[in-house]
Amino acid sequence: xxxxxxxxxxxxxxxxxxxxxxxxxxxxxxxxxxxxxxxxxxxxxxxxxxxxxxxxxxxxxxxxxxxxxxxxxxxxxxxxxxxxxxxxxxxxxxxxxxxxxxxxxxxxxxxxxxxxxxxxxxxxxxxxxxxxxxxxxxxxxxxxxxxxxxxxxxxxxxxxxxxxxxxxxxxxxxxxxxxxxxxxxxxxxxxxxxxxxxxxxxxxxxxxxxxxxxxxxxxxxxxxxxxxxxxxxxxxxxxxxxxxxxxxxxxxxxxxxxxxxxxxxxxx
Amino acid sequence: xxxxxxxxxxxxxxxxxxxxxxxxxxxxxxxxxxxxxxxxxxxxxxxxxxxxxxxxxxxxxxxxxxxxxxxxxxxxxxxxxxxxxxxxxxxxxxxxxxxxxxxxxxxxxxxxxxxxxxxxxxxxxxxxxxxxxxxxxxxxxxxxxxxxxxxxxxxxxxxxxxxxxxxxxxxxxxxxxxxxxxxxxxxxxxxxxxxxxxxxxxxxxxxxxxxxxxxxxxxxxxxxxxxxxxxxxxxxxxxxxxxxxxxxxxxxxxxxxxxxxxxxx
Amino acid sequence: xxxxxxxxxxxxxxxxxxxxxxxxxxxxxxxxxxxxxxxxxxxxxxxxxxxxxxxxxxxxxxxxxxxxxxxxxxxxxxxxxxxxxxxxxxxxxxxxxxxxxxxxxxxxxxxxxxxxxxxxxxxxxxxxxxxxxxxxxxxxxxxxxxxxxxxxxxxxxxxxxxxxxxxxxxxxxxxxxxxxxxxxxxxxxxxxxxxxxxxxxxxxxxxxxxxxxxxxxxxxxxxxxxxxxxxxxxxxxxxxxxxxxxxxxxxxxxx
Ligand SMILES: Nc1ncnc2c1ncn2[C@@H]1O[C@H](COP(=O)(O)OP(=O)(O)O)[C@@H](O)[C@H]1O
Ligand SMILES: [Mg+2]
Numbered sequence: 082x083x084x085x086x087x088x089x090x091x092x093x094x095x096x097x098x099x100x101x102x103x104x105x106x107x108x109x110x111x112x113x114x115x116x117x118x119x120x121x122x123x124x125x126x127x128x129x130x131x132x133x134x135x136x137x138x139x140x141x142x143x144x145x146x147x148x149x150x151x152x153x154x155x156x157x158x159x160x161x162x163x164x165x166x167x168x169x170x171x172x173x174x175x176x177x178x179x180x181x182x183x184x185x186x187x188x189x190x191x192x193x194x195x196x197x198x199x200x201x202x203x204x205x206x207x208x209x210x211x212x213x214x215x216x217x218x219x220x221x222x223x224x225x226x227x228x229x230x231x232x233x234x235x236x237x238x239x240x241x242x243x244x245x246x247x248x249x250x251x252x253x254x255x256x257x258x259x260x261x262x263x264x265x266x267x268x269x270x271x272x273x274x275x276x277x278x279x280x281x282x283x284x285x286x287x288x289x290x291x292x293x294x295x296x297x298x299x300x301x302x303x304x305x306x307x308x309x310x311x312x313x314x315x316x317x318x319x320x321x322x323x324x325x326x327x328x329x330x331x332x333x334x335x336x337x338x339x340x341x342x343x344x345x346x347x348x349x
Numbered sequence: 350x351x352x353x354x355x356x357x358x359x360x361x362x363x364x365x366x367x368x369x370x371x372x373x374x375x376x377x378x379x380x381x382x383x384x385x386x387x388x389x390x391x392x393x394x395x396x397x398x399x400x401x402x403x404x405x406x407x408x409x410x411x412x413x414x415x416x417x418x419x420x421x422x423x424x425x426x427x428x429x430x431x432x433x434x435x436x437x438x439x440x441x442x443x444x445x446x447x448x449x450x451x452x453x454x455x456x457x458x459x460x461x462x463x464x465x466x467x468x469x470x471x472x473x474x475x476x477x478x479x480x481x482x483x484x485x486x487x488x489x490x491x492x493x494x495x496x497x498x499x500x501x502x503x504x505x506x507x508x509x510x511x512x513x514x515x516x517x518x519x520x521x522x523x524x525x526x527x528x529x530x531x532x533x534x535x536x537x538x539x540x541x542x543x544x545x546x547x548x549x550x551x552x553x554x555x556x557x558x559x560x561x562x563x564x565x566x567x568x569x570x571x572x573x574x575x576x577x578x579x580x581x582x583x584x585x586x587x588x589x590x591x592x593x594x595x596x597x598x599x600x601x602x603x604x605x606x607x608x609x610x611x612x613x614x
Numbered sequence: 615x616x617x618x619x620x621x622x623x624x625x626x627x628x629x630x631x632x633x634x635x636x637x638x639x640x641x642x643x644x645x646x647x648x649x650x651x652x653x654x655x656x657x658x659x660x661x662x663x664x665x666x667x668x669x670x671x672x673x674x675x676x677x678x679x680x681x682x683x684x685x686x687x688x689x690x691x692x693x694x695x696x697x698x699x700x701x702x703x704x705x706x707x708x709x710x711x712x713x714x715x716x717x718x719x720x721x722x723x724x725x726x727x728x729x730x731x732x733x734x735x736x737x738x739x740x741x742x743x744x745x746x747x748x749x750x751x752x753x754x755x756x757x758x759x760x761x762x763x764x765x766x767x768x769x770x771x772x773x774x775x776x777x778x779x780x781x782x783x784x785x786x787x788x789x790x791x792x793x794x795x796x797x798x799x800x801x802x803x804x805x806x807x808x809x810x811x812x813x814x815x816x817x818x819x820x821x822x823x824x825x826x827x828x829x830x831x832x833x834x835x836x837x838x839x840x841x842x843x844x845x846x847x848x849x850x851x852x853x854x855x856x857x858x859x860x861x862x863x864x865x866x867x868x869x
Binding site: 114115117118119121122123124125128129132135136138139140159160162163164166167170171202203206207208210211214215216217218219220224225228229233294297298301302311315327330331334335347348 | 627634635637638639641642644648649652655656658659662679680682683684686687690723726727728730731734735736738739740743744745747748749814815817818821822825828831832835836838843847850851854855858
Binding site: 400402425426427428429430432433434436438439440441442443444445449453454456457461464465506509510513 | 771773774776777778779780781782783784786787790791792795796799
């Protein structure tokens with residue numbers, strides 16, 4: 082079958098070489114990162130496989146869960162929920178001024194705006210559990226420190242998400258109000274709030290779902306909730322108690338996810 | 350010489366949809382056949398039975414005298430390698446570069462261990478690049494497929510089919526997603542390749558002006574039945590009205606005969 | 615009398631929320647006075663951290679590098695293990711329904727399991743150190759990566775698959791040339807996104823002994839050496855910020 086004129090091997094090489102060079106460059110960088118990382122953590126497939134049985138035997142010791150222990154878990158479970166609720170609630174309130182300051186269409190002052198955004202981004206880099214560990218050391222053991230940690234985290238996360246929604250609102254309703262002579266407060270109340278309220282509520286609930294998960298492990302750094310008996314059980318090698326706690330935690334997280342979904346339907 | 354024969358071919362889809370009803374026809378090597386019919390008439394089904402993307406419910410299909418309805422998996426793959434297919438939506442891997450899309454046409458000719466390592470023999474790379482030159486986009490070889498215009502993408506589709514060095518090309522509404530000038534350019538490409546390489550070509554179209562302009566032979570389908578089969582010169586508006594079962598409207602015409610200079614390049 | 619149902623619903627909602635808040639405050643023995651005392655003490659802690667202890671700069675930095683390394687290797691292990699599961703748990707690509715269902719449930723279960731607890735288990739079985747952190751992250755991230763990747767697989771364009779099947783390619787070739795190039799950039803993007811989260815997790819895992827900068831934080835918090843805490847936090851903030859931006863940039867480039 083005729084194939085038109087044959088393309089020179091030179092041309093073939095040119096077309097296929099560009100690709101190879103790019104790939105080679107990326108490969109060298111990636112290889113460097115991996116060698117550096119693997120050496121840093123002492124990565125060894127052999128060791129991972131060798132120790133795997135002891136990991137599984139540890140899991141095996143957790144079976145069956147100590148069902149009787151579940152009765153003692155009600156109080157810490159309730160505390161876990163309360164920590165998450167209060168942390169999310171205070172966060173959702175404290176977030177309001179921060180959101181307004183970190184939205185460039187509300188805060189016209191560049192310095193205040195960048196300060197608020199910067200503060201938000203700095204606080205966001207630190208995980209909740211580090212806040213909890215720091216507060217436990219600074220204020221003391223207990224659920225109060227856990228709640229404050231969650232409050233800090235919720236404030237910045239909700240503010241980040243909501244301020245982005247706020248910056249994207251449409252100006253039609255605002256201009257309409259301006260046209261009929263509304264003042265700034267009226268404009269916020271009737272043109273801005275209705276536009277971002279659904280987003281704000283939705284983000285708050287989303288953060289609440291994260292917070293429930295976090296508050297189940299706060300106890301591992303001494304900040305209250307169901308993690309406290311978990312920490313104790315693990316320290317005392319009571320693995321069947323630990324597995325009971327983990328099981329209960331699972332159920333709690335799933336139940337809250339479900340409830341939060343329902344709540345979303347009602348509120349949003 | 351007959352390359353393709355249909356003998357009482359019927360296709361029934363699940364849900365008892367009769368998409369083809371006892372279609373019989375014979376196509377000679379090197380013919381350029383246009384299949385027309387309303388949407389839902391069974392054009393795609395007819396085309397897809399040729400490479401058995403759709404299995405005929407009954408009847409016999411012969412390619413080069415050989416009944417293909419009974420081929421086993423391995424034979425089927427070998428047969429499909431000889432048949433290029435061009436699609437309405439091009440069916441390219443958008444994020445892959447053009448050459449890679451065209452090389453896909455060589456997959457069934459290269460040993461699997463080589464394709465798995467991406468080590469195509471020089472000969473196959475040459476075939477891929479010259480296929481691109483045949484459709485006048487050789488310089489786009491290293492561009493990502495989704496950075497091309499619709500007409501250029503369809504030419505990549507044609508190049509992929511050409512890279513198979515096929516005996517038959519099947520084109521299912523190849524210009525339905527293109528604008529009028531580009532449609533003409535792509536039809537001209539198909540026609541030119543058909544003539545130069547003597548590749549038997551079957552094209553589904555629902556635009557009657559394109560069918561008349563580029564078809565040598567026209568086959569009409571209505572509700573899965575073959576209702577017309579004759580040279581394009583014998584076809585007039587009356588015949589189309591019979592195939593379509595209604596009067597012809599502007600929607601049945603692609604319009605425009607000028608090839609846009611941009612697309613000519 | 616006409617009842618304004620919308621207003622009524624709003625009032626009920628508010629009352630319920632308020633009730634729950636009061637119940638929580640009662641239960642945790644929190645009152646406004648405690649809060650009023652708590653907020654300034656946060657300010658006080660921050661003040662104690664300044665100036666950060668410069669003597670700990672290099673030790674904190676190298677511990678942070680270890681956290682990065684833990685996150686890199688952990689995320690990679692998870693991405694490799696999640697790869698086959700991404701296809702097994704994707705509906706609409708020809709995997710039997712029961713397999714898809716089972717795989718999705720397993721992914722959900724893994725996702726719900728807190729990585730800190732996994733970290734404790736791995737520290738108990740592998741001994742303290744970065745390898746335990748690697749394993750905790752490597753196992754835990756499978757859940758999210760598998761879920762996101764299977765969603766990507768479910769949305770691929772079937773066109774190229776059809777084209778290659780029509781030209782007689784075998785299953786392996788269809789996978790490598792029609793499916794793989796479509797999903798790879800997005801798989802990489804989800805892995806990078808997870809890497810950003812894992813870097814934060816890797817800073818925390820040290821609190822249970824699983825290596826990284828958390829170990830330094832744990833020790834300095836135990837002895838209330840606030841300037842050291844400040845130094846470590848400063849390094850976390852700077853490094854996490856740089857990596858977040860770099861990762862987000864790469865993600866944007868490749869998708
Ligand atoms: N996979 C399928 N399953 C069920 N029915 C189908 C399928 N594909 C096509 N059909 C039906 O078969 C008939 C012919 O379809 P098709 O061959 O696609 O027609 P055309 O390409 O001419 O528009 C139509 O009624 C269509 O709805
Ligand atoms: Mg069709």
